[in-house]
Amino acid sequence: MIVRPFRGLRPKKNMIEKVAAKPYDVVTTEEARKEAERNPYTFYKVTRPEINFDREVDTHSDEVILKGKEVLEEFQKNGIMILEDKPAIYVYKEEWKGLSQIGIYATFSTKEYRDGKIKKHELTRKDKEDERARHVKLLKAHTGPVFLMYRSKPELDTLIIKHTSKIPEYDYVDETGIHHTLWVVKDENEINEIVEAFKSVDAFYIADGHHRAAAAARAAEEFAKENPNHTGNEEYNFFLAVLFPHNQLNILDYNRVVKDLNGLSEEEFLNKVSEKFDVERVEKSPYKPTKKHEFGMYLNKKWYKLTPKKGTFDENDVVSSLDVSILQENLLNPILGIENPRTDKRIDFVGGIKGIEELERLVDSGEFKVAFALYPTSIDDLLKVADEGKIMPPKSTWFEPKLKSGIIVHLI
Template sequence: MAVLKPFKAVRPVKELAGNVAELPYDVMNTEEARTIGEKNAFSFIHVDRAEIDLEKDVNPYSVKVYEKARNNLFDMIKKRILVKDNKENLYVYRQIMNGRSQTGIVGCTSIDDYQKGIIKKHEFTLESKEKDRINHVDFCNANTGPIFLTYRAKGEINNIVSKVTAGEPEYSFVSEDGITHIVWVIEDENTINKLTNLFKEVSALYIADGHHRAASAVKVGLKRREENPDYTGEEEFNYFLSVLFPDRDLAIMDYNRVVKDLNGMETSELIEKIKEYFEVEKLDDEVHYKPDEKHTFGMYVDETWYKLTAKKGTFDENDPVLSLDVSILQNNLINPILGISDPRKDERIDFIGGIRGIKELEKRANNDMKLAFSMYPTTVQDLMKVADSGNVMPPKSTWFEPKLRSGLFIHELQ
């Protein structure tokens, strides 16, 4: 039984929604964030990456940064760039990218559901990244970025969302990257009650993107419980901001790999070793190979593409983790042949989201790296199978597009 709770969103006034909405804090570095902030005084990046409004040598994890984030958020509220709704609502958020749309319900989910495993994970988190967002949420007294959740589509929920989206939207704008963003407000109590009751019949929610934001939001909630021993469970800090999408709406992009060297081998030696685990096919010069089915991989080295097909016996199709293409490549090539045992920490490997395209892999392999691997995308069903099994995926297994914008909805903790 999943909890979905309406809330009083702090959100942009209608005419400024497109100016305020910004990409998540963790998809850009400080200099990129600073450039965005210099161009747009309304951008929510001034809250999510507040170091851009301080001296350039400031430590981005210092108390000064979190205090500045809080002050910037309060200033946006004071200036009525952001306004808090008078009643608890749910919201619908649609994004359209390259003709494909994904439509989710915006509300709050429960830290207890996260603790009990009703909200399921598929990635490990890093303590250092968690600590940053814990401080950010705690100082701001708010969830400033939503968690991207998915669930197995349910017809009755889809029907309600379809009726809501047939009405007049609250926001509709196109961001600089060409993605359309549309928001509807669900104020009707009967509709809100129907949706919250229908989610009680949903057995699991899955984190698609935002594992660190989710873990941090939960830890702040638990901290507030310790500070308020008489808490009832109804307080806002018991919940965190989420957008819930049906699985049928989502598409995962490929998450590709580039490697700095051949681990001391010549190309011919590398290919001979790979043949123990993969069928290897050299491709024509004009081919830029992107796999079109599971268990196939592209390899680019010396300005040439090869198609690799995993041989039988190199993976266990019944194991939700070992059958993933990212596992097959890691366990049969990147680790034993290239000597990269821990891709989380090894500086010889880098990862490139599919949004950058195959040409980016070629560019990197021809410049600062030596070879590249193009991947077939992990599916949402793969993600759910791994999460249901209680396991986690290898690092950099999924790349979701489009990214949820921050600043359209803020959830105050008290």
């Protein structure tokens, strides 16, 4: 597999804490706007460029997106962000709640993505792909990294970890308690050692950022069509990502809340659920599932443990035996009438980072009628789904800690 060094555009050492920001898709425009009022150097000005305008602006217009490009150029011109003097690979460590993941910032091949060597496990929506591809084209930059993983090998893991004994370029704890450390590897021999080592790897896997990867590949094809001298080595043929070993990554639960019982009374609903699940009232509040194929359900200030009955799913099929599939196929669709969780407005999804208590809060508020707590999808199941060329149901995985934007930018 191809791991390629690049000249990263990154914040000056004393500006990293001010510039780096959460991914654009986990904050609202208003949250980004408030941060910009407090901190004029936030990277939201690039990734959420509508905050540079009045609230009435068309957030999808070229003018708005190009303002993000202008801000990025101003950051560089004013010395807030600096362009590496030569290609580098960046060793990156995130520590959070006793967990640690160490990987590399580099650029990766859009051709290998199109060829299926960079494997995915989620479907992408064309409208979101289109929007992201426009951002890449107009900014001429990859501003947010894709989250990749490889099957851990001791020799590869050790090769990366050895660079962490050096003095880091960045070393700080952000507002959410995540400890970020980054080392710049510019020595050509050290870079070549990493590049050569990863040539022995058969595949990379997308953990998070499916739309960013798809958009990068789409933008690369469009850039190539516009370039009569296209060679395949241009910057647009490679996208920004951070690559981690699979065994260091952490998936949290991804829970569901539903607004109504699809016209059923509470008693009718529980009776229907009990046809497919063993339903047990539990006193523990809140109730968090302790293993695969176990669900928590919160209804009318009571918690229940649900266990699927024999025959409700195919144990030999990796997708249908996922807990998200079991819940969807045996309860959400047939009982609550949620055929397409991607588009149905009656369902919402709550990342495990918010805690099980958030499910209680949403139901007790009256906004939602019932909540479902799931056990986290495993990394092994994700790898198996991707290797079999299959697709997980939407909102199956919530990786934490996530990757920030603005730590490193890849200019095209």
